[in-house]
Amino acid sequence: MSAPPPTYSVEQLAPGSYDVLLDGALVAAFVHGINGLDDGWRIDPLDEALSSDRTPLFSSQSHTFRSLPAALDWLGIRERGISDAQVG
Numbered sequence: 001m002s003a004p005p006p007t008y009s010v011e012q013l014a015p016g017s018y019d020v021l022l023d024g025a026l027v028a029a030f031v032h033g034i035n036g037l038d039d040g041w042r043i044d045p046l047d048e049a050l051s052s053d054r055t056p057l058f059s060s061q062s063h064t065f066r067s068l069p070a071a072l073d074w075l076g077i078r079e080r081g082i083s084d085a086q087v088g
Helices: 068-075
Strands: 008-014 018-024 025-034 038-045 062-066
Touching: 018 038, 038 068, 062 068
Parallel strands: none
Antiparallel strands: 008 018, 018 025, 025 038, 038 062
């Protein structure tokens, strides 16, 4: 029997700034408004996590997305606990 897939969630810190949690442990930062793009989002794994210990989603250093729904889908978050209206 294979292991269940990892469960990601996000926790809002401030408008447009979130922690990404993997099974409750902090693994990445998730921010809005990157590179001068008001609608851009970026997810960066924490430096403390060795690349060999990262889940396949975080095999590279940074991931960018054009929308909040796209980023949440990539994380496998189906319950939309946050919305574009919350990003300020």
